[in-house]
Amino acid sequence: MNTDIEEVVIRPEGSLQILSYQEASQLCDVTQQGLNELLRQCALAVLNTGSNEDNGLALLNKFSKFEITVSVKGRGVQLIIRNAPRHAFVDNELIVGLKEHLFAVIRDLLYARNDVLNSGHFDLQRSHGITNAIFHIARNAGLVKANTIPNIVVCWGGHSINEDEYQYSKHLGYELGLRNLDICTGCGPGVMKGPMKGALLGHGKQRYKNGRYIGVTEPGIIAAEAPNAFVTELCIMPDIEKRLEAFVRLGHAIIIFPGGAGTMEELLYLLSILLHPDNNNIPLPVILTGNAASRDYFDAIIDFVSDALGAQACELLEVIIDHPRDVATKMKLAMEAVRQDRKASSDAYYYNWRLKLELDQQLPFIPNHENMHNLNLHKNQPVHQLASQLRKAFSGIVAGNVKADGIREIEKHGPFKIVGDPVIMQAMDKLLQKFVAQKRMKLDASDYNPCYTIEHPTNPL
Incomplete structure (x- = not known):
């Protein structure tokens, strides 16, 4: 039938x-x-x-x-x-x-x-031209709203999470909703859905009629993360880099829940911005949070960031475990600090023009075997540039896991080969093995075959 x-x-x-x-x-x-x-x-x-x-x-x-x-x-x-x-x-x-x-x-x-x-x-080979193009796409989609105070919390995290993690994300969304904060996510299932569902209830209790549930995606990933039913403002950016930049330009604070390779891509992208010397004094509050059982997950994240990027990067990340009310309160207080900074700098409330991004962070990265193998994953460069290169490595893993083009690339040529500094490679291998063991790489992780191999002294290619 x-x-x-x-x-x-x-x-x-x-x-x-x-x-x-x-x-x-x-x-x-x-x-x-x-x-x-x-x-x-x-x-x-x-x-x-x-x-x-x-x-x-x-x-x-x-x-x-x-x-x-x-x-x-x-x-x-x-x-x-x-x-x-x-x-x-x-x-x-x-x-x-x-x-x-x-x-x-x-x-x-x-x-x-x-x-x-x-x-x-638009000059899409220059940094400001790309940032301007993203603004125009967002404005055409109705995401840019004048005469509104900073109020958007970006929520990042995985689509492949367990029920307890999902319920925590929904609880935190509820606490954010009670404080009349709006939600922006990657618009898919899991952690991209939970905060929106919770916020809808919180907004309803407060009779907050202007609640926003913004979903930002891109063509390569939308098939793997179809928009959830709570998204009311959907925007499809042309590629993953413009999607990521849209998050940090439109959002006023960021919460990171448990996730997998895609969440690491987002976190490393964020660190590549926050670690840039020109962004030292621009407030963009970040909190990593989850339920009590997710403590080991965040410990693994901090260990990786410490080994790969050092103490400076770790200092930018605040981890709060199993206290959704505290996270929501901090987010609410952070909005006033962001408002004061935007006011003092004459920057727009609705779009963060002042953040400095380098062209390497903005140009589309094509995750094929040659580009993945040629990534500069060594410490002989500024730390924000290393974070950007690591972001691309995780972007390739996401593509090989769930994107149609990436899956075809793996089927045709075999796993991506990732090489680099031995300390970084060992830390990356250790982290990814934990993701696999915790079933965070795909929804159906029972027969997960890695789309990558990582070279380090105990695991030569």
Whole structure:
């Protein structure tokens, strides 16, 4: 029995009602220059919200007959969807929240391609040009709101977590909601969902009607981390680097929950910014937190950071175990410090323009075998640059674990080979082994095969 929806026609709302014929053609173009395959992948992920699948290639294979086309009619635009997952519909009507996410996909893919990447209006080979492009994408998605005080807490953490860790993230989200703080996450399941669900309850109790539940993703990872149902403001950045920068530019404080390789990528990206000498006096509060059973996880994180980056990096990280109320209170107090700093520096409340990022942190990193092998994972460089290189190593592991292109790369050429300073390599191997043992690498970790090998004295390649 075919359980998929054979065909459904959806008419977009708002500005998407008046797409041009050229834009519709781009969305239907199946060539490498077109957007149809990207639209298909992102749309399928949105319609698969709630699934326990975290393998982008497996999802595409499972729904190999899924199609989405766009046509311009006299009365506006039509989306024609074929062989869609039935659980995205109620009585053959697409769930409203998923419809909103689907429209956000179309909006962001078109805007990023036509108004940013191919427009010639932004110098995407210079740091400020990239930062400016991210601002324009975020503003077009409605994420940039004037006349609001600093209020956004970015929550990072894994999609592959246990139930106790999820409940803790939801409890902390509830405490944040009681303090009228807004939530921004990577928009997927697990720790990206828990704080939003908790905050929704907290906002409701406080009758806070302006609560924001912001999800920021990118095409390569959306299939592995479909937007959760609580996201009300979805934005798809063109690549992982712009996604990461969007978090630190839009957010006012950051909470890091337990996670896996993706969470380490985010933490190392953050450290590469905080360790930059030009950012010493810019407040961006960071707290690592989890339930009582997650203490060993955070001990392992701090050990790795200490071995790889040194005491200076460790001093930037505050760990609070099993005290969600204390974390929320600190976040609330931190918002006033951020507000005062932005006011004194005349920086915008809604976008952190002052943070210094180097071009190496912003240009897209392509995780293929050559680039992974050539990473500079040695201590003969400034510590913030080393953190940036380590971020790329973990980005490659994420790609090999869950992204369709990365999985194909591993299937074709075997595991990535990671080489570097013996002390760093040993620390990295030790950390990743703990992630594997704690089942943090993938949702279905029962038969996890590492997509990497790490060279160090006790484990030569």
